Amino acid sequence: MTSILFDPEQIILDGESSAYFNGSVIEQFKGEYIPSSSATGQDLAIKMGSNETATFEYLWKNMREIAGQSNGGLLPQRDNIDSELYVNETESAATGTNDMERFQINSQDSMAEFLNPIIPATGQNHVMSPDSHSQTTDISSTTPSPYHSQTMSPNVPISSQMHSSPTVPSSASYSGDYGFEISFQQQSKETKSTTWTYSEMLRKLFVRMATTCPIRFKTARTPPPNTVIRAMPIYMKPEHVREVVKRCPNHATTKEYNENHPAPEHLVRCEHKLARYEEHDYTGRQSVVLPHEQPQPGAEWVTNLFQFMCFSSCVGGLNRRPIQVIFTLEDTQGNVLGRQAVEVRICACPGRDRRADEKATEPVTAHKRPHTPRMGMNTEVSTSFGTKRKRNSDDEVFTLTIKGRENFEMLCRLRDSLELSSMIPQQQVDSYKRQQNDYNKQLEVVAVEKTKVRNATTTSRGRTVKNEYQFFNE
Amino acid sequence: MTSILFDPEQIILDGESSAYFNGSVIEQFKGEYIPSSSATGQDLAIKMGSNETATFEYLWKNMREIAGQSNGGLLPQRDNIDSELYVNETESAATGTNDMERFQINSQDSMAEFLNPIIPATGQNHVMSPDSHSQTTDISSTTPSPYHSQTMSPNVPISSQMHSSPTVPSSASYSGDYGFEISFQQQSKETKSTTWTYSEMLRKLFVRMATTCPIRFKTARTPPPNTVIRAMPIYMKPEHVREVVKRCPNHATTKEYNENHPAPEHLVRCEHKLARYEEHDYTGRQSVVLPHEQPQPGAEWVTNLFQFMCFSSCVGGLNRRPIQVIFTLEDTQGNVLGRQAVEVRICACPGRDRRADEKATEPVTAHKRPHTPRMGMNTEVSTSFGTKRKRNSDDEVFTLTIKGRENFEMLCRLRDSLELSSMIPQQQVDSYKRQQNDYNKQLEVVAVEKTKVRNATTTSRGRTVKNEYQFFNE
DNA sequence: CAGGCATGCCTG
DNA sequence: CAGGCATGCCTG
Ligand SMILES: [Zn+2]
Ligand SMILES: [Zn+2]
Numbered sequence: 018m019t020s021i022l023f024d025p026e027q028i029i030l031d032g033e034s035s036a037y038f039n040g041s042v043i044e045q046f047k048g049e050y051i052p053s054s055s056a057t058g059q060d061l062a063i064k065m066g067s068n069e070t071a072t073f074e075y076l077w078k079n080m081r082e083i084a085g086q087s088n089g090g091l092l093p094q095r096d097n098i099d100s101e102l103y104v105n106e107t108e109s110a111a112t113g114t115n116d117m118e119r120f121q122i123n124s125q126d127s128m129a130e131f132l133n134p135i136i137p138a139t140g141q142n143h144v145m146s147p148d149s150h151s152q153t154t155d156i157s158s159t160t161p162s163p164y165h166s167q168t169m170s171p172n173v174p175i176s177s178q179m180h181s182s183p184t185v186p187s188s189a190s191y192s193g194d195y196g197f198e199i200s201f202q203q204q205s206k207e208t209k210s211t212t213w214t215y216s217e218m219l220r221k222l223f224v225r226m227a228t229t230c231p232i233r234f235k236t237a238r239t240p241p242p243n244t245v246i247r248a249m250p251i252y253m254k255p256e257h258v259r260e261v262v263k264r265c266p267n268h269a270t271t272k273e274y275n276e277n278h279p280a281p282e283h284l285v286r287c288e289h290k291l292a293r294y295e296e297h298d299y300t301g302r303q304s305v306v307l308p309h310e311q312p313q314p315g316a317e318w319v320t321n322l323f324q325f326m327c328f329s330s331c332v333g334g335l336n337r338r339p340i341q342v343i344f345t346l347e348d349t350q351g352n353v354l355g356r357q358a359v360e361v362r363i364c365a366c367p368g369r370d371r372r373a374d375e376k377a378t379e380p381v382t383a384h385k386r387p388h389t390p391r392m393g394m395n396t397e398v399s400t401s402f403g404t405k406r407k408r409n410s411d412d413e414v415f416t417l418t419i420k421g422r423e424n425f426e427m428l429c430r431l432r433d434s435l436e437l438s439s440m441i442p443q444q445q446v447d448s449y450k451r452q453q454n455d456y457n458k459q460l461e462v463v464a465v466e467k468t469k470v471r472n473a474t475t476t477s478r479g480r481t482v483k484n485e486y487q488f489f490n491e
Numbered sequence: 492m493t494s495i496l497f498d499p500e501q502i503i504l505d506g507e508s509s510a511y512f513n514g515s516v517i518e519q520f521k522g523e524y525i526p527s528s529s530a531t532g533q534d535l536a537i538k539m540g541s542n543e544t545a546t547f548e549y550l551w552k553n554m555r556e557i558a559g560q561s562n563g564g565l566l567p568q569r570d571n572i573d574s575e576l577y578v579n580e581t582e583s584a585a586t587g588t589n590d591m592e593r594f595q596i597n598s599q600d601s602m603a604e605f606l607n608p609i610i611p612a613t614g615q616n617h618v619m620s621p622d623s624h625s626q627t628t629d630i631s632s633t634t635p636s637p638y639h640s641q642t643m644s645p646n647v648p649i650s651s652q653m654h655s656s657p658t659v660p661s662s663a664s665y666s667g668d669y670g671f672e673i674s675f676q677q678q679s680k681e682t683k684s685t686t687w688t689y690s691e692m693l694r695k696l697f698v699r700m701a702t703t704c705p706i707r708f709k710t711a712r713t714p715p716p717n718t719v720i721r722a723m724p725i726y727m728k729p730e731h732v733r734e735v736v737k738r739c740p741n742h743a744t745t746k747e748y749n750e751n752h753p754a755p756e757h758l759v760r761c762e763h764k765l766a767r768y769e770e771h772d773y774t775g776r777q778s779v780v781l782p783h784e785q786p787q788p789g790a791e792w793v794t795n796l797f798q799f800m801c802f803s804s805c806v807g808g809l810n811r812r813p814i815q816v817i818f819t820l821e822d823t824q825g826n827v828l829g830r831q832a833v834e835v836r837i838c839a840c841p842g843r844d845r846r847a848d849e850k851a852t853e854p855v856t857a858h859k860r861p862h863t864p865r866m867g868m869n870t871e872v873s874t875s876f877g878t879k880r881k882r883n884s885d886d887e888v889f890t891l892t893i894k895g896r897e898n899f900e901m902l903c904r905l906r907d908s909l910e911l912s913s914m915i916p917q918q919q920v921d922s923y924k925r926q927q928n929d930y931n932k933q934l935e936v937v938a939v940e941k942t943k944v945r946n947a948t949t950t951s952r953g954r955t956v957k958n959e960y961q962f963f964n965e
Numbered sequence: 966c967a968g969g970c971a972t973g974c975c976t977g
Numbered sequence: 978c979a980g981g982c983a984t985g986c987c988t989g
Contacts, residue, residue: 208966208967266740267806270744337984366985368967369984373983417893417902424906428891428905428906431905432893432898804972811986838973839974840972840979843979
């Protein structure tokens with residue numbers, strides 16, 4: 018067993034990372050520093066079994082998560098910065114599926130801790146995985162809870178109230194031992210106001226409020242009996258992610274749709290007859306739990322029907338803040354066996370908004386790109402840019418023209434991870450490289466499953482995009 | 492005493508009134524007939540003293556009110572019709588000042604009944620003037636009330652529950668014996684988002700939510716001591732007018748503005764220190780009551796400061812339904828001494844919306860006439876789009892913006908190899924894969940690092956990065 | 966169902 | 978503070 022220790026505050030505040038925030042970029046930041054009471058000075062222990070392997074990118078990715086989500090972090094506030102951060106996260110989460118298969122993760126608990134550094138492993142409630150949920154089933158649905166309410170749940174014991182400000186569940190894609198995956202069926206036709214549509218390109222579900230949206234689940238291997246699937250919404254952006262996602266008072270209070278529903282405050286509903294609505298004792302996070310079932314004979318996927326009960330734009334609720342829904346495969350103890358997440362936008366016109374969103378993503382197209390720089394207005398423009406050009410070369414912005422959407426999407430992801438990786442302090446990088454070395458040494462001796470290693474190698478070099486899309490495309 | 496008996500259902504369905512709905516207007520009607528349980532078969536008894544006079548128009552107007560508002564009525568659904576109805580009402584209300592003075596109204600009670608025929612004068616609670624308010628001061632502000640809720644107030648006795656669906660207060664302008672008037676001071680300047688602006692033309696106040704709006708009051712003659720002014724909002728349109736105007740659950744529930752306000756559910760607030768918030772026992776109507784005061788020496792008007800606590804557009808609240816605020820001058824018994832009403836639109840940009848509203852009121856001008864659609868460039872554009880659309884998606888061109896030269900160069904290489912690889916015949920790909928396999932086997936024994944280097948080198952063959960440099964300046 | 970408006974809110 | 982976008986919803 019190897020053990021990695023690191024302090025989450027370090028990640029953000031020391032050396033390289035602060036350097037990253039310096040220079041011309043820093044002004045955009047206006048970062049708010051939230052002193053983390055719970056995380057301060059507490060090291061997080063990540064234990065990795067000998068057969069728990071991790072490539073550099075993987076660790077990397079999770080360090081990013083820590084850096085972005087920890088209470089002790091400098092949370093960026095400006096949108097442009099944010100989106101860099103969170104868009105990235107989604108994408109890596111989504112593409113992680115195949116990557117994940119390279120890893121043998123045995124210890125659920127330590128993994129969970131790793132992915133959720135906000136809850137420190139104190140003596141008392143040390144293994145407080147955000148994924149292990151209380152048995153709560155009774156939701157006090159009638160009590161209206163003001164949004165932005167920071168009040169603690171009254172029945173939470175003092176000791177745990179220290180951590181009762183909502184924690185941040187991991188959204189990392191993790192197929193796990195049972196190969197847990199989700200997907201969306203091919204769309205028949207997509208109109209402006211289709212009830213739902215999934216964008217591969219954005220890895221984002223656009224869905225109309227309070228309509229039924231089918232989501233498909235599968236496991237490569239059959240998990241233990243009574244395994245469940247949990248669906249939990251969280252905010253995408255670091256500034257919001259700690260806030261529990263709930264319906265707005267309006268929708269939670271109306272009769273409409275709530276007539277005799279057990280959980281009017283829950284954003285995510287599942288139409289499964291056995292769906293159970295839970296609210297976590299400590300975090301207050303709301304989720305719906307449904308049984309994991311085996312597909313019909315001959316079928317690959319099991320489809321479950323979900324409903325999203327507020328608009329992403331709902332005032333006093335999501336309030337235009339993007340969310341994702343995290344699906345976790347859990348055993349009877351609430352241990353996480355697998356995890357997949359999707360960004361979800363709940364809106365009135367999924368078709369329209371998807372198109373707009375996709376268009377906005379492929380930024381300036383060939384039209385905009387001036388071959389011969391035209392004079393007149395453009396000259397002025399470039400002059401004014403000239404000032405900005407003084408930035409050091411790392412802040413220069415370039416444009417790359419790419420033919421074909423597949424390549425474009427792949428390069429988007431690569432671009433994102435490259436840019437993001439520059440945020441990690443050198444220290445950490447070094448320490449992980451060391452880890453990586455150790456790991457490689459093990460590999461040489463143990464010679465673990467050759468196929469996988471080979472696969473990993475190939476992958477890290479630039480695998481065909483097809484592979485990545487595989488599970489989404491059937 | 493004369494006594495007029497009539498059945499509210501009759502009013503709609505028989506003789507003259509149905510004639511009113513006939514002719515070319517009728518087709519637009521698509522009226523929905525709501526069978527009225529409470530009103531059916533119950534005759535309304537209006538007793539008029541010998542000195543209580545009424546002209547035909549006056550009765551007519553009130554019959555229309557009954558027709559439009561009673562449960563037993565044909566409720567018009569189309570907007571144009573609606574507006575005919577209610578605009579009309581407003582106008583008569585506004586111009587009514589003089590008309591009203593033609594009547595000698597002695598008995599407040601019977602008058603009130605007349606104006607509010609929805610509450611029949613049963614034995615039990617016969618004198619239920621909508622204007623005479625209960626002494627209620629304690630507002631159960633914490634209980635959220637779902638909008639469209641039809642549930643009865645639990646403490647209302649059964650007998651009166653029959654009529655507990657909110658009644659319709661009169662909004663007729665009535666200066667009364669004391670010459671009660673309201674006005675708005677001249678606007679200094681009017682910007683798009685000025686806090687408030689009053690349109691004489693529309694007789695409509697445009698005001699920003701939760702800001703202070705000064706409204707001026709006067710009486711021509713001094714009313715008795717302890718006379719008060721009541722401000723009560725009601726919906727303008729007949730379809731909504733019976734519903735009590737309240738804040739939306741969102742705003743009523745948030746901490747914002749409600750911190751220690753006695754009546755978070757009330758839409759209309761008054762900044763007067765002695766302002767009292769009331770909720771009528773039977774109707775559930777909410778209002779704020781303030782002392783009527785004499786103007787400062789030499790001044791004509793007394794200014795009181797009001798706030799409107801929801802947007803007219805608030806979902807789950809006003810929900811884009813126009814309202815008006817009725818100001819009544821009342822004696823200590825709650826008898827109405829005078830009445831004035833204003834339409835109020837609570838919005839984010841009073842200036843903009845006023846302008847738009849006034850413009851919309853003007854008849855259609857020549858602007859609308861359609862020019863011949865221009866040809867030329869426009870045509871070409873659409874043509875050229877047509878062409879591009881035919882491309883298969885792999886030929887689409889995208890642009891990627893990248894920060895930092897290193898990343899840019901790296902991605903250039905990746906882009907190139909991706910594009911290149913798609914040009915290589917399958918044969919060759921296969922043969923290459925075979926080589927790659929062999930190579931990987933070797934690697935398993937050696938260090939992993941080397942692969943990366945090698946591979947990178949291979950991939951980046953033959954490329955001109957220079958070409959690709961697009962200096963894209965943010 | 967698409968076009969387009971209404972309207973809060975964000976941005977410069 | 979004005980211009981203009983985002984986004985629910987209305988209308989044909
Ligand atoms: Zn909502
Ligand atoms: Zn409101």
